[in-house]
Amino acid sequence: MHEMSIVVSIVEIAESEAKKANAEKITEMELDIGTVSGIEIDALNFAFDSIKHKTMLKDAEIKINIIEAKSICEDCKYEFKTENVYTLCPQCDSYKTSILKGKEMKVKSITTN
Amino acid sequence: MCITCGCEGNENEIKMTVFGEKSETKHNEHTHSHGHHHEHSHSHEINLETNILNQNNLLAERNRGYFEAKNIFSINMMSSPGSGKTTLLEKTINDLKNKVQLYVIEGDQQTMNDAERIANAGAPVIQVNTGNGCHLDADMINKAVKKLNVKNDSIVFIENVGNLVCPSLFDLGESKRLVIMSTTEGEDKPVKYPTIFENADICIINKIDLLPYLNYDIEIAKNYALRVNHHLEFIEVSATTGEGMEKWYEALLKMQKTQE
Ligand SMILES: Nc1nc2c(ncn2[C@@H]2O[C@H](COP(=O)(O)OP(=O)(O)OP(=O)(O)O)[C@@H](O)[C@H]2O)c(=O)[nH]1
Numbered sequence A: 001m002h003e004m005s006i007v008v009s010i011v012e013i014a015e016s017e018a019k020k021a022n023a024e025k026i027t028e029m030e031l032d033i034g035t036v037s038g039i040e041i042d043a044l045n046f047a048f049d050s051i052k053h054k055t056m057l058k059d060a061e062i063k064i065n066i067i068e069a070k071s072i073c074e075d076c077k078y079e080f081k082t083e084n085v086y087t088l089c090p091q092c093d094s095y096k097t098s099i100l101k102g103k104e105m106k107v108k109s110i111t112t113n
Numbered sequence B: 001m002c003i004t005c006g007c008e009g010n011e012n013e014i015k016m017t018v019f020g021e022k023s024e025t026k027h028n029e030h031t032h033s034h035g036h037h038h039e040h041s042h043s044h045e046i047n048l049e050t051n052i053l054n055q056n057n058l059l060a061e062r063n064r065g066y067f068e069a070k071n072i073f074s075i076n077m078m079s080s081p082g083s084g085k086t087t088l089l090e091k092t093i094n095d096l097k098n099k100v101q102l103y104v105i106e107g108d109q110q111t112m113n114d115a116e117r118i119a120n121a122g123a124p125v126i127q128v129n130t131g132n133g134c135h136l137d138a139d140m141i142n143k144a145v146k147k148l149n150v151k152n153d154s155i156v157f158i159e160n161v162g163n164l165v166c167p168s169l170f171d172l173g174e175s176k177r178l179v180i181m182s183t184t185e186g187e188d189k190p191v192k193y194p195t196i197f198e199n200a201d202i203c204i205i206n207k208i209d210l211l212p213y214l215n216y217d218i219e220i221a222k223n224y225a226l227r228v229n230h231h232l233e234f235i236e237v238s239a240t241t242g243e244g245m246e247k248w249y250e251a252l253l254k255m256q257k258t259q260e
């Protein structure tokens, strides 16, 4: 389950920034996760819950912004919302589509005190 | 904290063993500093916009620079368990070892089995046992390459942990990414596990010797894969009979050349 290493990376980013700011704990954290990023939100939450007690995020409120995916068709330039990377272009049936949005995986911000 | 499982202890040790040398166990370096305790701190928001895999990506870029400086062609091989990664490597080593210097980094959760097979085939190999970890990361490759003492102008094969999901997100600094699917797995793997196909450069379809016994339609499999990644190139082989392997060697040596 790669979500565990994802969570550990998130914790490391958040903690190192919080320490730079001389904070004692993190009260809030905001993440941006795209629907085609390869990260499962449920697995992420599960992994986070199993380790957060030993981190500065133990009482933090986590906000996950889910970024909906959007593709463009290279043949007809049609832009469309999608839930995966393999949907054919709804306008011309081409398979030559590329993801424009939805691959995000970011720690957007933390709030400390 | 350990990057593969979040553990604090030593249960999940990363183990690296150059075949023929004594093994060495190493936990991913943990530093347990606990923030400074300043009183009267105030609630405040810090904007970061940091990519979650930033640390791995930075290390991967360092590996890439190292490979480029030494003119090493590296290839990250990913597939589900049992698709034939090691068999393909054994055959490739047998056929190419007198033409070009080859090295292998073997990723498995446990055992030295694959490293032993590679050593028998005749290439220097380091086994990385990831314990509970389901993928290799850039830090492991960084250490493995140095331990292997890789020579200039060589090819480094990285056999990732058999898993169609997790390895896809972790850039290792490789020159190219190869995904293998085999005819016994069904045609729809590319749409069931799209991320790994989306990020690959080449796709080998292995075990074509079994086609007469299976209800497997190669064209359907390719179509699924192309939907996910329309830049993907396909090579059909049987790593056991050797059918199609010439095409693979041609593609491999061409990729190595164009990198120079
Ligand atoms: N018929 C046939 N069998 C193959 C072929 N390639 C590999 N196999 C068999 O498939 C099984 C698994 O092969 P491996 O090379 O160990 O697979 P792997 O991908 O390295 O597996 P892991 O390292 O465990 O993920 C072995 O029994 C091989 O002999 C092939 O082209 N044809």
Ligand SMILES: [Mg+2]
Binding pocket: B085, B086, B087, B114, B159
């Ligand atoms: Mg293997």
Ligand SMILES: [Zn+2]
Binding pocket: A073, A074, A075, A076, A077, A078, A089, A090, A091, A092, A093, A094
């Ligand atoms: Zn179109």
